[in-house]
Amino acid sequence: MSTINxxxxxxxxxxxxxxxxxxxxxxxxVFIESPRGxxxxxxxxxxxxxxxxxxxxxxxxxxxVTALIGPSGCGKSTFLRTLNRxxxxxxxxxxxxxxQLNGDDIYRGAMPLTEVRRHIGMVFQKPNPFPAMTIAExxxxxxxxxxxxxxxxxxxxxxxxxxxxxxxxxxxxxxxxEPGRALSGGQQQRLCIARSLAVKPQxxxxxEPCSALDPSSTRRIEETVQELSDTITIVIVxxxxxxxxxxxxxxxxxxxxxxxxxxxxxxxxxxxxxxxxRDERTNAYVSGHFG
Amino acid sequence: xIPTQEQTESVVPEERIEIAVRxxxxxxxxRGVATAAGxxxxxxxxxxxxxxxxxxxxxxxxxxxxxxxxxxxxxxxxGDFGIGAVLPYTIQISLVALFIAVPISIATALFIxxxxxxxxxRPLTSLVDLLAAIPSLIYGLWGLFYLQPRLxxxxxxxxxxxxxxxxxxxxxxxxxxxxxxxxxTFVAGVVVSLMVIPLCTSVMREVFxxxxxxxxxxxxxLGGTKWGVIRDVxxxxxxxxxxxxxxxxxxxxxxxxxxVTLIISPMFVRQFSIMEQGSNSIAALIALxxxxxxxxxxxxxxxxxxxxxxxxxxxNAIASVIVGKGxxxxxxxx
Ligand SMILES: Nc1ncnc2c1ncn2[C@@H]1O[C@H](COP(=O)(O)OP(=O)(O)OP(=O)(O)O)[C@@H](O)[C@H]1O
Ligand SMILES: [Mg+2]
Numbered sequence: 001m002s003t004i005n006x007x008x009x010x011x012x013x014x015x016x017x018x019x020x021x022x023x024x025x026x027x028x029x030v031f032i033e034s035p036r037g038x039x040x041x042x043x044x045x046x047x048x049x050x051x052x053x054x055x056x057x058x059x060x061x062x063x064x065v066t067a068l069i070g071p072s073g074c075g076k077s078t079f080l081r082t083l084n085r086x087x088x089x090x091x092x093x094x095x096x097x098x099x100q101l102n103g104d105d106i107y108r109g110a111m112p113l114t115e116v117r118r119h120i121g122m123v124f125q126k127p128n129p130f131p132a133m134t135i136a137e138x139x140x141x142x143x144x145x146x147x148x149x150x151x152x153x154x155x156x157x158x159x160x161x162x163x164x165x166x167x168x169x170x171x172x173x174x175x176x177x178e179p180g181r182a183l184s185g186g187q188q189q190r191l192c193i194a195r196s197l198a199v200k201p202q203x204x205x206x207x208e209p210c211s212a213l214d215p216s217s218t219r220r221i222e223e224t225v226q227e228l229s230d231t232i233t234i235v236i237v238x239x240x241x242x243x244x245x246x247x248x249x250x251x252x253x254x255x256x257x258x259x260x261x262x263x264x265x266x267x268x269x270x271x272x273x274x275x276x277x278r279d280e281r282t283n284a285y286v287s288g289h290f291g
Numbered sequence: 292x293i294p295t296q297e298q299t300e301s302v303v304p305e306e307r308i309e310i311a312v313r314x315x316x317x318x319x320x321x322r323g324v325a326t327a328a329g330x331x332x333x334x335x336x337x338x339x340x341x342x343x344x345x346x347x348x349x350x351x352x353x354x355x356x357x358x359x360x361x362x363x364x365x366x367x368x369x370g371d372f373g374i375g376a377v378l379p380y381t382i383q384i385s386l387v388a389l390f391i392a393v394p395i396s397i398a399t400a401l402f403i404x405x406x407x408x409x410x411x412x413r414p415l416t417s418l419v420d421l422l423a424a425i426p427s428l429i430y431g432l433w434g435l436f437y438l439q440p441r442l443x444x445x446x447x448x449x450x451x452x453x454x455x456x457x458x459x460x461x462x463x464x465x466x467x468x469x470x471x472x473x474x475x476t477f478v479a480g481v482v483v484s485l486m487v488i489p490l491c492t493s494v495m496r497e498v499f500x501x502x503x504x505x506x507x508x509x510x511x512x513l514g515g516t517k518w519g520v521i522r523d524v525x526x527x528x529x530x531x532x533x534x535x536x537x538x539x540x541x542x543x544x545x546x547x548x549x550x551v552t553l554i555i556s557p558m559f560v561r562q563f564s565i566m567e568q569g570s571n572s573i574a575a576l577i578a579l580x581x582x583x584x585x586x587x588x589x590x591x592x593x594x595x596x597x598x599x600x601x602x603x604x605x606x607n608a609i610a611s612v613i614v615g616k617g618x619x620x621x622x623x624x625x
Contacts, residue, residue: 086512091409118514128505132527141523146514192509199513 037062038083038120038203038233043097044261045078045087052078054261056097058252060203065225065234067244067270070254071285075262076237079254080205083235084120085113101202118146121196123206127188129180129195136176138191139163142199158198165231166194167224186217193224197232204228206236210243222247241286245274253282340600347594350587358594364559364576366591367584374573374595376561380476381572381599383565384551385544387480388487392544393537395484396491403492404499405521416496423489431550434482439473439554442481446472446566460564474556476570482554483547487540494539494614498532499525535614542607546599548574573599 038060045053053075060066060083068076081087082095085106099106106116129138139162143150150158159176163169168190172183180191189209196204206225210218218240225234225247238244244251251270256262266273266282277283314322350366351358354373361373403415447469450461461467472478502525510520526533551572557579558569577592584592 084512086508089508089511114514114516117512122508122512124505124509124512126505128503128509130506130509130523130527133523141510142513142515145510145516145519145523147516147519195509195513 037102038235039100040079040083041098041100043079043082043095043099045075045082045095046093047090048092051261052256053082053095054263056262056264058264058267060233060235061250062202062233063229063231064250065229065236065248066250066252067248068235068237068252068254069239069241069244069285070262071256072239073262074254074256076254077207078262080122080207080235080237083203083205084117084122086117086122114146118142118199119201120203120205121199121201123189123192123196123204123209125208126212127185127192129183129188129191131179131181133180134177135172135180135183135191138180139194139198142195146199148199162194162198165197165224165228166190167220167227168194184217186213186220189213189217189221190224193221193228197228201232203233203235206234208237208239211239218243241274241288245270253277253279253285255281255285336604340597340604343593343597343600347590347592347597350590350594351597354591354594359598362560364580364591367588369587372591374576374598376559377571377573377576377595378598379561380558380570381545381574383476384480384483384547384570384572385541387477387565388483388544389537389541391481391484392487392491392540393533396488396495396536396540397533399488399492400495400499401521401525403496404502405517405525416493419489419492419496421489422485423493427486427547427550428553430482430485431553434478434485434550435553438482439478442478443469443472443475446475446477450566457563459566461567471568472566474554474568474570476555476565479551479554479570479572480565482550483544486547486550487544490543491536491540494536495529495532498529498536498614502528531613531615535610538606538610538613542603542610545603545606546574547572548578551575552578 040056040058040060043053043056044051056079058066058079068080070076078087083099087093087095095107098108101111101116101119104111106120111119130141133141136159139159140155142148143155143158160169160173163172168187171187172178172191175182180188183191189212193204193209210221213221222243225236228234229249236244236247248270250267251273252267253265253273254262255265266277266279268277273282274286277286350372354361354371357371358373359378360375361371362375363370364372364377366372399419403412403419407415446461447467449459450467450472451465453459454461454465461471463471506524506528507520510524515523551570552575555570555572555575556568557571557575559571562569573595577596580588580592
């Protein structure tokens with residue numbers, strides 16, 4: 001594992017504090033920052049010497065769904081992976097800036113790496129259940145991996161609630177002992193969601209969770225996402241404009257102009273991004289003119 | 292006309308398509324060469340097996356089934372002979388070697404694939420592979436003059452303190468003399484393990500390196516530690532590789548000749564203790580006796596060789612089946 005090189009840059013974010021609420025001006029956008037959310041300040045990312053993201057400021061509000069949209073290669077996945085410290089797994093990867101969970105810096109703060117990842121869960125593009133494990137073992141695997149000790153009664157409880165929250169309980173409750181790979185693609189993805197939920201994260205990051213799935217499975221995941229947003233903060237990357245509109249409250253448009261690192265062009269309420277965006281490039285993208 | 296439901300359901304005899312594959316010339320040539328090469332290997336195996344059987348036949352006819360049970364070797368004088376002790380010793384030496392080599396190989400392969408910084412992975416890999424290139428004679432000499440004097444103190448300690456375990460038993464009352472533990476199955480096994488480690492490590496390393504990244508990241512994203520990833524993703528994925536690597540190592544250990552010949556003091560009576568002086572192996576038996584045997588003796592050695600040949604064949608066949616299974620597990624990644 002490579003050690004992360006948190007390069008320091010001077011913050012160009014103007015910031016005014018009023019009580020425990022501060023307002024960040026980012027690319028002309030105004031967000032009320034709640035101290036309980038996830039926020040990125042002036043984040044830049046490199047793969048080796050190649051800078052792929054620059055000066056990203058984004059507040060992901062608690063208990064809301066934030067969608068990240070933008071053309072391929074603009075750095076959405078890279079940004080998402082900085083949010084739970086997965087970016088640093090790539091050899092040679094580095095970043096600058098600051099990411100806070102509930103006001104605590106996840107890179108420089110006291111929280112250990114494994115805790116950060118437990119609090120900020122991730123669902124990947126390809127469903128990736130553990131093939132050697134049963135459905136139940138898959139759901140509970142995070143407890144073992146993160147060293148959480150729970151008694152038998154609590155385990156059964158976590159198993160059931162996690163599967164229920166992921167909308168999979170009814171389909172699998174009689175076959176919990178079967179291998180996770182025996183499920184359909186959509187079910188596997190919901191199993192992965194259940195697995196993430198079992199360690200009780202505060203934030204769930206999803207990188208194009210439906211791109212490998214058929215329309216009806218996609219629909220089920222979208223419903224799940226909306227139900228989950230009552231209890232958990234969600235950040236979702238999607239290429240599907242309808243999906244962004246259906247599931248998210250806020251939306252950030254990323255763009256990497258030619259030979260430039262990716263930046264956020266505009267971040268706002270999803271409704272606004274899709275109806276009255278401020279930036280011409282956003283308008284072009286959401287109306288399908290490029291990307 | 293659009294067929295109606297009835298029409299499509301009416302009995303139309305289904306004629307199955309004959310699958311015929313037309314191959315073009317380069318494909319046919321390649322197939323031919325590959326098939327020929329495959330059959331050559333098979334033919335070679337059959338030839339070697341047949342040769343050993345042919346040359347060993349007279350001895351086998353004479354000894355019959357007792358060849359596998361007799362604990363003495365006097366074919367030249369027309370006496371009894373058999374591998375009743377030599378075969379168990381051979382297996383014991385190999386098991387000692389595996390017992391040491393497998394954990395070390397797993398740890399080495401895990402270190403190379405999971406923990407080592409990327410830039411030292413390749414050098415480390417070549418270094419381990421280089422160990423496999425050292426002639427076994429060198430291992431034997433080093434084992435004899437450097438390792439053995441150090442290992443026999445281990446043997447003595449075990450004999451003195453754990454002598455009640457049959458495997459570590461030493462004859463006579465404690466304290467035992469140190470010389471009693473030289474030239475033992477244990478010493479030979481340790482030296483053979485050194486030769487097995489590179490082989491096991493490279494098989495395991497290759498399998499571990501293929502552990503699917505998606506599952507590894509999933510484990511990390513759940514708050515898993517590196518060890519958690521190894522336990523829940525890498526090791527389950529690499530199970531076939533571990534077993535297969537161990538079996539290949541076993542095949543290698545069973546046939547090891549020169550190092551064992553240098554170290555053991557040959558013995559034809561069974562003893563269960565691995566610490567005490569005296570051991571043997573089929574390969575060492577053949578190497579030691581070959582030059583001083585008459586026609587009867589040679590035939591008996593050929594029969595012993597046949598036993599070793601069949602045993603290694605069996606072990607390697609099982610190994611390749613298991614390694615193959617492990618590989619197909621790798622394909623479950625979507
Ligand atoms: N491991 C890596 N090593 C080097 N460069 C990388 C690596 N991963 C991504 N990149 C580069 O970083 C840039 C951003 O990639 P990223 O995967 O974040 O884009 P994305 O917005 O998620 O695209 P997509 O919509 O296709 O998933 C791209 O130019 C890509 O080539
Ligand atoms: Mg992506």
